[in-house]
Amino acid sequence: MGARGALPQPNNVRQLRGNPGKRTTAPTIKAVAAIPTMPKGLSAAARAEWNHVVGELHRMRILAQLDRALLVAYVRGIARCEGLEAKGKDSTAYYRLNVLPLAAKLALTPNDRLRLKAPDADPGDDEGLD
Secondary structure, eight states: OOOOSOOOOOHHHHHHHOOTTOOOOOOOOOOOBOOOOOOTTOOHHHHHHHHHHHHHHHHTTOOBGGGHHHHHHHHHHHHHHHHHHHTTOOOHHHIIIIIHHHHHHTTOSHHHHHTOOOOOOOTTOOTTOO
16 A cells, blocks of 8 residues: 555645744655666566666656665566567556556656655765766
8 A cells, every 4th residue: 555644745836835833844864875786587577667767766866776676676676567468468456456556666656756855965975967
């Protein structure tokens, strides 16, 4: 199951409304933003999806080396869905049960991105963007 409760307000709304309740926010633990190394042996479809999402996740500064296994599972799931569709099979159930939860954990869905807090800017950390 996904996270419960109301979606957090986007940053721009919070800035406009201020903090009338004077609530404090809990500190969060952050991993160092980095692009995980792509493992060998991924199919062409999985490699294409890896290349598609990794750059954006890194630009959002929410991708870390720790996310490698989750990312591999996600791109393999996407590749499997494409393979099922290529064989003329319905991949909807597989996607909903296996791929969509992984996409949510990687903040690849709009609702899950609303739950994110903006990471601290570190202009000196541009690893992997060359």
